[in-house]
Amino acid sequence: MTDEEIYRKHADDLVRFATGLVGPFDAADVVSDACLRTFGSRGWSTVTNHRAYLYRSVLNQARSHHRSTLRRRVRELRAAEPATAPPQEVDVDVLAAIDRLSVQQRAAVVLTYWEDLAPGDVASRLGVSEGSVKRHLARARSRLKELLDE
Amino acid sequence: MNDRLDSRIRELTYRLMYMAPEAPPFPEESMTTLQTPSRGPRRPVLVWAAAALGALVLVGVPVLLLRSSETAEPATTVPPASSTSTTAETTTTTVPVGVVAFTEFNVYFLSDEVEGPNGDAGLVAVRRSQDHTAPVEDPVRAALFDALTSLVVDGPGDSGLYSSIPEGIAVGVGVEDGIVTVDLPAAFESGGGSAMMFSRLAQVVFTATQFPELDAMRFSIDGQIVDVITSEGIIVDGPQSRDNYLDLLQPILVDSPAIGAVVESPVTIGGVANVFEAALAYEITTASGDVLADGFTNATCGTGCWGDYTVEVPYTLETETAGFVTVFANSPEDGRRINVVSYPVTLTGEGGETPETTPAAEPGREIAFLTQVSATEIVADSAEMLTGDEANQAAFEDGVIGSVDEGVPNDYYIRNQDDQLRTLAVADGVTVVLQTSATGSVSGVEVPMDEWLALFKADGTPWDYEVDEVPSWPEPHMGYFGAGTKGAPYWLTFDADGNVIEIEQQYLP
Numbered sequence: 230m231t232d233e234e235i236y237r238k239h240a241d242d243l244v245r246f247a248t249g250l251v252g253p254f255d256a257a258d259v260v261s262d263a264c265l266r267t268f269g270s271r272g273w274s275t276v277t278n279h280r281a282y283l284y285r286s287v288l289n290q291a292r293s294h295h296r297s298t299l300r301r302r303v304r305e306l307r308a309a310e311p312a313t314a315p316p317q318e319v320d321v322d323v324l325a326a327i328d329r330l331s332v333q334q335r336a337a338v339v340l341t342y343w344e345d346l347a348p349g350d351v352a353s354r355l356g357v358s359e360g361s362v363k364r365h366l367a368r369a370r371s372r373l374k375e376l377l378d379e
Numbered sequence: 380m381n382d383r384l385d386s387r388i389r390e391l392t393y394r395l396m397y398m399a400p401e402a403p404p405f406p407e408e409s410m411t412t413l414q415t416p417s418r419g420p421r422r423p424v425l426v427w428a429a430a431a432l433g434a435l436v437l438v439g440v441p442v443l444l445l446r447s448s449e450t451a452e453p454a455t456t457v458p459p460a461s462s463t464s465t466t467a468e469t470t471t472t473t474v475p476v477g478v479v480a481f482t483e484f485n486v487y488f489l490s491d492e493v494e495g496p497n498g499d500a501g502l503v504a505v506r507r508s509q510d511h512t513a514p515v516e517d518p519v520r521a522a523l524f525d526a527l528t529s530l531v532v533d534g535p536g537d538s539g540l541y542s543s544i545p546e547g548i549a550v551g552v553g554v555e556d557g558i559v560t561v562d563l564p565a566a567f568e569s570g571g572g573s574a575m576m577f578s579r580l581a582q583v584v585f586t587a588t589q590f591p592e593l594d595a596m597r598f599s600i601d602g603q604i605v606d607v608i609t610s611e612g613i614i615v616d617g618p619q620s621r622d623n624y625l626d627l628l629q630p631i632l633v634d635s636p637a638i639g640a641v642v643e644s645p646v647t648i649g650g651v652a653n654v655f656e657a658a659l660a661y662e663i664t665t666a667s668g669d670v671l672a673d674g675f676t677n678a679t680c681g682t683g684c685w686g687d688y689t690v691e692v693p694y695t696l697e698t699e700t701a702g703f704v705t706v707f708a709n710s711p712e713d714g715r716r717i718n719v720v721s722y723p724v725t726l727t728g729e730g731g732e733t734p735e736t737t738p739a740a741e742p743g744r745e746i747a748f749l750t751q752v753s754a755t756e757i758v759a760d761s762a763e764m765l766t767g768d769e770a771n772q773a774a775f776e777d778g779v780i781g782s783v784d785e786g787v788p789n790d791y792y793i794r795n796q797d798d799q800l801r802t803l804a805v806a807d808g809v810t811v812v813l814q815t816s817a818t819g820s821v822s823g824v825e826v827p828m829d830e831w832l833a834l835f836k837a838d839g840t841p842w843d844y845e846v847d848e849v850p851s852w853p854e855p856h857m858g859y860f861g862a863g864t865k866g867a868p869y870w871l872t873f874d875a876d877g878n879v880i881e882i883e884q885q886y887l888p
Contacts, residue, residue, distance in 0.1 A: 232405075236405045240405075243402070244399050244402045248395060248399040248400070249395055256399060256400055257400050260402070260403060261403045261406050263683055264406055265406045266653070269496075272630070272708075272711070272717070276711070277712070282682070285682045286683035289680055289683050292781050323391055323398070324398075331784050332781075338392060339392060339396075342388055342389045342392040343392050343393070356682075357788055358788040360788055360789035360888055361787075361788030364789075365786070369388075373387075373388050377391075
């Protein structure tokens with residue numbers, strides 16, 4: 230399978246995953262940058278689980294993405310005049326909610342609640358231990374509960 | 380489980396997912412840029428109509444330019460502290476005989492021993508020094524000037540390394556507001572294709588930005604700051620930093636120590652890397668191959684992104700000897716060494732603390748990694764097992780996790796900052812306890828000493844794996860969670876004489 234075929238196979242999932250990590254505005258850039266670096270890396274040819282590797286690359290890229298960017302976007306969207314209000318498809322409250330989570334917690338939430346993966350499967354997708362996934366999920370749930378109860 | 384909370388989080392996640400944009404197109408063009416030497420990496424950007432962009436003129440910029448000798452003679456000039464005139468060119472001056480100071484610096488050349496990203500030579504750091512016969516008022520600027528002179532004018536010499544910088548040219552150096560200006564003649568722009576030009580620029584940028592105080596630079600050609608290297612259309616606008624050139628590097632760059640450095644214990648091993656899961660291994664060996672120290676460390680980022688790494692590695696050696704500092708990654712496929720960068724260095728003796736041939740004097744228990752085992756002696760590398768907030772803080776400080784908030788997996792972290800090895804006597808009748816899941820849950824089981832020793836290599840050293848990365852682990856190792864690997868921690872219990880009376884494997888989830 231060529232890199233392009235691998236990319237086409239996983240691109241939609243990766244963009245959704247990245248949306249969960251950095252929000253919709255920068256998701257495409259994060260995926261592009263992660264894939265660019267991955268396909269250009271020398272280790273890529275030895276990778277057997279392409280999907281897991283690409284997910285980890287996107288997660289790493291998202292971690293190096295400036296965390297304040299999403300917060301700034303949310304602030305700008307909330308401050309926007311009605312004439313320049315965000316398009317309906319942009320849900321500012323949702324973005325504000327995920328801004329409360331660490332990138333790792335966001336990853337655990339997206340893979341658990343969107344992809345319906347069990348903690349063990351999330352762990353192997355992200356290359357971390359199951360215990361780590363469970364802890365991130367527990368913290369994410371706790372933070373989101375505070376927010377949703379407000 | 381709070382079903383209502385779960386359903387609300389699920390709904391929130393779905394709302395988030397519905398905001399996802401279209402997938403971007405396959406980054407084909409950029410890929411070509413990365414993989415084709417004739418076009419170079421994504422940054423700096425190639426612009427073929429470069430001439431149209433023009434160049435900025437340096438005139439009037441308050442910058443002190445120091446110019447090395449126009450001949451190929453090594454420059455021995457340092458910036459006089461009193462010379463702060465604008466756009467001045469200071470020529471080489473004659474100084475009294477008698478060295479009163481020297482500078483030390485890295486110079487970056489290319490080596491066939493290190494495979495670059497396109498299969499060509501990789502970038503390596505070489506340690507050099509320059510004697511001065513006049514006092515050095517500003518050591519950093521002096522070292523900067525000496526480093527660039529050494530790079531451009533001296534070149535690699537007979538070191539067996541290469542330089543992509545044309546021979547016989549001079550270099551000028553200026554500093555303003557913490558930004559270095561490197562002035563080169565027009566000849567710098569000629570010769571070679573864009574791949575060579577990128578290497579050329581990278582050599583200059585890495586050499587010019589090696590000091591933390593001065594980590595950005597501009598290129599100037601014949602006294603004019605330029606935005607574009609015109610011969611190849613490479614944009615160099617704005618302050619250039621190492622980040623602009625990372626994609627030109629092999630997966631591991633070792634900045635410290637540099638080739639030819641004279642090191643003492645502990646050695647600071649550091650640089651940048653882009654390797655699988657940011658996991659790096661290092662080794663200090665003598666020229667005859669004796670391993671003085673080895674271990675693992677993590678870069679701050681990996682698997683597709685560049686991260687810094689640095690680790691202090693102590694070693695013990697009686698007399699000075701030639702040796703190597705080697706940094707590498709282990710293949711995620713089969714654990715073999717890949718991306719190996721090995722620098723010849725001089726290892727000074729008595730740099731490390733004398734190894735203790737007797738163990739901790741007090742009875743007690745400590746966790747350690749074992750580097751050599753036998754029925755009578757074990758060589759241990761003591762560590763610290765941390766949990767909770769302490770573990771998160773330590774792991775963050777060590778660069779293992781990106782933030783304290785992220786937390787360490789499974790709420791524990793084994794910190795092993797001090798790689799000092801100790802040879803410990805094993806008491807007769809020592810108890811060895813390994814962890815096994817044979818009973819359905821993880822529990823300790825006492826095993827005969829011989830059975831435990833058989834899990835290690837024939838020479839008593841551990842297998843070169845972490846406990847969870849053993850590719851295919853044959854019997855009799857199965858079921859003992861990588862007990863014979865270098866990544867397996869053990870709790871050692873000492874009696875009042877400091878002899879090891881119990882060796883108990885620590886299970887790692």
